[in-house]
Amino acid sequence: MEKILITGATGNVGLSTLKLLHGRQYSDIEVVAAVRDIERAKHIEGIADCNFCHFEFDEPATYDKALEGVTKIVLIRPNQVSDVSRYIFPFLAKAEKLGVNQIVFVSIVGAERNRIFANHRTESHFKKLSIPVTILHSSLYMQNLSTFHRHDIQDHDKINIPAGHGLVNYIDVRDVAEVIDMVLTNPIHLHQTYEICGPESLDFYQIAKLFSDELGHEIKYTRPSTIRFVRQKLLEKRQLLYVLTLSLLYSAARNGKMNYTNDIFRTITGHNPRNLADFIHEFSACWIKSETTNKPEKLKKRRLRRLL
Numbered sequence: 381m382e383k384i385l386i387t388g389a390t391g392n393v394g395l396s397t398l399k400l401l402h403g404r405q406y407s408d409i410e411v412v413a414a415v416r417d418i419e420r421a422k423h424i425e426g427i428a429d430c431n432f433c434h435f436e437f438d439e440p441a442t443y444d445k446a447l448e449g450v451t452k453i454v455l456i457r458p459n460q461v462s463d464v465s466r467y468i469f470p471f472l473a474k475a476e477k478l479g480v481n482q483i484v485f486v487s488i489v490g491a492e493r494n495r496i497f498a499n500h501r502t503e504s505h506f507k508k509l510s511i512p513v514t515i516l517h518s519s520l521y522m523q524n525l526s527t528f529h530r531h532d533i534q535d536h537d538k539i540n541i542p543a544g545h546g547l548v549n550y551i552d553v554r555d556v557a558e559v560i561d562m563v564l565t566n567p568i569h570l571h572q573t574y575e576i577c578g579p580e581s582l583d584f585y586q587i588a589k590l591f592s593d594e595l596g597h598e599i600k601y602t603r604p605s606t607i608r609f610v611r612q613k614l615l616e617k618r619q620l621l622y623v624l625t626l627s628l629l630y631s632a633a634r635n636g637k638m639n640y641t642n643d644i645f646r647t648i649t650g651h652n653p654r655n656l657a658d659f660i661h662e663f664s665a666c667w668i669k670s671e672t673t674n675k676p677e678k679l680k681k682r683r684l685r686r687l688l
């Protein structure tokens with residue numbers, strides 16, 4: 381009997397993975413969601429009857445109980461947890477000591493090249509461990525457009541991303557989850573690193589057109605500079621580290637480094653990944669203008685912006 385622990389199980393990719401593995405009802409696999417707040421997690425649609433355990437990377441006292449009987453870990457590093465030597469490595473040391481036999485690490489495209497990324501440091505650290513690791517270098521998540529960038533599209537009819545004319549490849553986190561399922565259940569994927577991506581590379585003018593066509597009004601790509609993007613996101617009180625990480629990724633896109641596609645997803649799963657147009661269609665309700673815009677808040681932000 382395998383016991384799979386999923387960290388970050390209430391986030392983008394973790395939640396999709398949890399739902400998929402839970403839905404598979406494998407008779408020989410127990411799936412446990414490692415979450416910070418079990419009561420809150422139980423109220424998330426579709427996972428109320430999953431197994432949960434309390435776990436926090438920055439609370440080492442939670443590690444032992446979470447790892448009890450665990451044989452495999454889907455390791456999703458929350459963006460907030462960047463001090464990996466303090467919070468990820470000790471967790472991995474415990475996992476190694478307790479005999480975990482596979483880690484599937486959900487990483488990001490380019491992490492192996494970029495020392496600044498916390499995922500890079502984590503990947504380097506795996507070389508010191510005896511646990512077999514499968515690394516997934518995933519392209520950008522489509523879900524960034526329905527979460528982090530949603531407000532710009534929904535309320536301001538614009539895509540505010542500093543990627544110039546560069547092309548990007550987006551993948552749906554449900555497809556990442558499917559790859560995770562495959563690599564967990566077939567030993568040929570141990571010790572492998574896969575660059576997984578969606579079916580096409582597009583620039584943000586093309587992506588804005590997909591939104592305009594779907595929503596029935598113009599969504600403009602504003603092509604901001606990186607500085608402007610960072611300033612605006614900080615005004616919106618977004619987390620600095622995450623904004624800087626995204627800025628780096630969009631700079632890479634501007635410099636042509638996110639313009640790629642490959643067949644790896646198809647090779648692993650046997651079918652094509654979802655495309656962005658279908659994603660935008662499926663979740664179009666997300667970007668429909670909200671009836672109640674908070675006008676005083678908007679005015680306050682506008683004034684602040686003038687001051688900067």
Ligand SMILES: NC(=O)c1ccc[n+]([C@@H]2O[C@H](COP(=O)([O-])OP(=O)(O)OC[C@H]3O[C@@H](n4cnc5c(N)ncnc54)[C@H](OP(=O)(O)O)[C@@H]3O)[C@@H](O)[C@H]2O)c1
Pocket residue numbers: 387388389390391392393394415416417435436437438456457458459460461486487488489499518519520521524
């Ligand atoms: N965004 C992209 O385009 C992209 C692309 C490829 C790879 N990635 C990689 O994906 C990872 C992030 O995944 P995601 O987008 O699914 O994350 P996410 O949506 O931001 O979710 C983060 C998850 O981590 C949990 N969490 C936060 N702080 C925690 C802590 N101290 N201890 C334990 N759990 C904690 C959160 O739980 P709560 O519900 O309690 O907050 C949540 O479940 C990163 O490593 C990133 O490099 C991202």
